Amino acid sequence: MDGPGQEAQGGESLLFLTDEQLRKGIEAMFFAYRAFTADPDRILEKYEYGRAHHRALHFINRQPGLTVSTLLAVLGVTKQSLNRVLRTLISDGLVEVRVGKRDKRERNLYLTERGKELERELSEAQRARMRAAYRAAGPAAVAGFRQVLEAMMDPELRRHYLALRDEEA
Template sequence: MQNKVSVAPAGGESLLFLTDDQLRRGIEAMFFAYRAFTADPDLILAELDYGRAHHRAIHFIHREPGLTVTALLDVLGVTKQSLNRVLRTLIEDGLVESRIGRRDRRERQLYLTDKGAALERRLSEAQRARMRAAYRAAGPQAVAGFRQVLEAMMDRDTLRQYRALKELPDTP
């Protein structure tokens, strides 16, 4: 017998019943969507002998220039040792610059160099194009629903981190 999941709104009436098979298809859709979403950046990263950890670091440093190493550790949820390996490579290759903190000289603030910003653009262009096309095809209600589903999947601390990210202005 299939287990059913019921999601009830504030009013108490049930809106959604999903079987285990339907949930499994959703999980599989996420696996395949993630594979497609990362495919183009993975090809670029492979040219440079980098991995997805490099991409995530570049993404968040680009998103918030001056981000501290401690804040990046918190956002990425990786070990200090793991992040240090990634940052060491990015700094040695001239993609990231580490500067002494303005308020606290013990802090290290991270910035992309021009070369790092160019790589970030290459990595994100394909992903933005894929997201833009998918959002257009699905429509505005689906976009809002997709974000709600993603946020509902996050644990409380992860959701807090996500919501704490400053809103960025739309750029051309």
């Protein structure tokens, strides 16, 4: 049922590091990521937004009050690129900007009610797919899934990922 795997450490089963296995993993990432973004993309079209808007909404929702520069670091895009997106979200009333308390140069970002609504709609679609996949694969598989993805991240990105993780605890 499980194929090879249990005897991991043994040294014998390094079969999972085959070029073929690695290529399968690469393709799995490609196809899965396409599916992963497909549902929100369909919703975004209705509102004339794009994937970049979704990402901004997601992280502002996750970390209300985060600064522009933090968001820049998390998203890994340039200030100019983010600003285009942020400007439309703000003027459409989905994102609210407040001047920083300690440091008045900083801008803290928050979702408005409307922003939260859209975020919920988008992420619910994405979560539905995730939930189905998780349920189909089971908890052990899910743990492995997360382990591999984490190991794949650049250390700096992993820091951001883990930061989000900890805040909720």
